[in-house]
Amino acid sequence: MIQRIRRCFSLRGDERGAQAVEFAFAAPLAFLLTCGVVELGTVLFVNVLLESGMRDAARFGITGQDEGSDDRIERIMEIIEDRSIGLVDIEDAKISILSYPSFDDIGRSEDFVDGNGNGQYDLGETFDDENDNGAWDEDVGKQGAGGSGEVVVYQIEYDWKLMTPMISSVMGDEDGKFKLSASVVVRNEPWEETN
Numbered sequence: 001m002i003q004r005i006r007r008c009f010s011l012r013g014d015e016r017g018a019q020a021v022e023f024a025f026a027a028p029l030a031f032l033l034t035c036g037v038v039e040l041g042t043v044l045f046v047n048v049l050l051e052s053g054m055r056d057a058a059r060f061g062i063t064g065q066d067e068g069s070d071d072r073i074e075r076i077m078e079i080i081e082d083r084s085i086g087l088v089d090i091e092d093a094k095i096s097i098l099s100y101p102s103f104d105d106i107g108r109s110e111d112f113v114d115g116n117g118n119g120q121y122d123l124g125e126t127f128d129d130e131n132d133n134g135a136w137d138e139d140v141g142k143q144g145a146g147g148s149g150e151v152v153v154y155q156i157e158y159d160w161k162l163m164t165p166m167i168s169s170v171m172g173d174e175d176g177k178f179k180l181s182a183s184v185v186v187r188n189e190p191w192e193e194t195n
Helices: 002-011 018-061 070-083 165-171
Strands: 094-100 151-161 177-187
Touching (some): 018 151, 018 165, 070 094, 165 177
Antiparallel strands (some): 151 177
């Protein structure tokens, strides 16, 4: 019995294996921190790619090359896809290209006659169809890259799938995705309109 007590007291000063115990406590935290840094770095990198793609697409769009043809929009989409170096699936991205007569018109709704005085558009009320689509819109922007001198808003939204479940519960939404977005507002260069 005395021998057992002496043995217990002799272990008190023994530090063999302490590193393994310390590592067991520190490793999960270090691993989580490493995953978080990699995940955040990837998200920031992809977001920069989206912003770069939108800027380059807008640069092409303001020149009016292939004006009025579907080739112009297709080329803009190709530029965005090329700049994302295959990390963004353009088919899953929400891309919006709207043109306006001036900067003041961005986000403005179409005028309407408020027949019942409730302050909002109701079906059947008279409205000014400024974007010629046959329906009242909360935004007067026309689909497309616009004409000479028009203001164009390029926007993209993409749900980036986070790689690690541990981090997605902290950074992402309930589906493990992080919403990325980028937008650029430009005025098209003046060019000679062709009919």
